[in-house]
Every structure is written in C-alpha cells, then in structure tokens.
Amino acid sequence: MKHLLTALALATIASPAIAQPTFSKDVAPILQRSCQQCHRPGAIAPMSLLTYQDARPWARSIKAKIAAREMPPWYVDRHVGIQKFKDDPSLSDAEIAMITQWVDAGAPQGNPADMPAPRKFSDDDKWHIGKPDFIVSLPKAYELKASGPDEVYDADVDPHFTDDM
Numbered sequence: 001m002k003h004l005l006t007a008l009a010l011a012t013i014a015s016p017a018i019a020q021p022t023f024s025k026d027v028a029p030i031l032q033r034s035c036q037q038c039h040r041p042g043a044i045a046p047m048s049l050l051t052y053q054d055a056r057p058w059a060r061s062i063k064a065k066i067a068a069r070e071m072p073p074w075y076v077d078r079h080v081g082i083q084k085f086k087d088d089p090s091l092s093d094a095e096i097a098m099i100t101q102w103v104d105a106g107a108p109q110g111n112p113a114d115m116p117a118p119r120k121f122s123d124d125d126k127w128h129i130g131k132p133d134f135i136v137s138l139p140k141a142y143e144l145k146a147s148g149p150d151e152v153y154d155a156d157v158d159p160h161f162t163d164d165m
C-alpha cells in the first residue's frame, strides 16, 4: 500500500508537466509575479517581458537564466536557514521545469484569450513592497554616476537599537 501511495503521489506531481504549457496560460502569470517589476519599459532590466512579442525573442536566454537561478535575483540559500519570506519572487522547481518545457517546445503563444489581465504598477521610483519595519538613513547623500559598474557603498550608521536585531 505504501508503494502504491508513493506512485500516486508522483503521478500527481508529474502530471502538470504533461500538458503543453503556453505563454498566455502558464508563463505570463509567472512573469507578472516574478519578472515584470524589473522587466518593463523604464524599469531597471534591459528588456521588457510584458507581452508575448516582448518575451519570445528571449526564450532561450530566459531558460538559461532561470535554470541557473540567476533570475529573478534572489540570494537566499535554498538549502539552509529560513526559507519563508514575504514577497519571495523566486521560482519553484516545478515552475522552472514548466518554463523549460515551454521553451523546448518552441515557446508557443497559445490562446491570447488565456492571458491574465496586465499587472498594474506603481511609479518606477516608488517603494512597492509595503511599509518598512525600520528606516536607516545614510549620514550624507550618496551620488551614483549615471553610467559605470555597480558600486558597493559602505557607511557606518548607528541605528540606536537597544536590543539585538
């Protein structure tokens, strides 16, 4: 009986991968949740992933970046420590497998009527992940040049905590 249950459970996990995933129905909702915040006109990423036409040329690159877990950027070690975070944009193994299957099948669009309603965004420069628990201000304004590599800036700040945080 135990073996039968295991086999049933595996069949349930594997079954979503059998139907051919399409952009409109399966991929677009994930891009909305985990990618478009950065991948849309005027935001920080180099290309838009809002529509099928936007995303299709990047299919191979998307497959490589998500398989390597380079996209979406999320630096939490998946094998140690706290795993549950609010607003975690990272993809599950099943989502990565599904998008990979979509790309390997030639990245079909599917039925445009299956597309989710476009995600609404607040202004590019607006803070969008809820009220911060605590705000630490820099001692003085920091100027980042308009072009050039990323910079890592260290500043000593005393947040005046009275307990360990």
Ligand code: HEC
Residues within 6 Å of the ligand: 030, 031, 034, 035, 036, 037, 038, 039, 044, 045, 046, 058, 061, 062, 063, 065, 066, 071, 072, 073, 089, 091
């Ligand atoms: C926090 C912002 C952010 C999120 C979220 C994000 N990206 Fe990116 N993405 C970037 C930036 C910035 C770059 C360019 C720099 C780099 O390659 O690291 C990039 C680069 C890429 C590239 C490579 C483009 C090239 O020039 O080859 C791909 C493909 C990509 N992202 C796909 C995705 C997908 C798919 C998702 C969601 C599953 C996603 N990204 C989520 C910011 C983001």
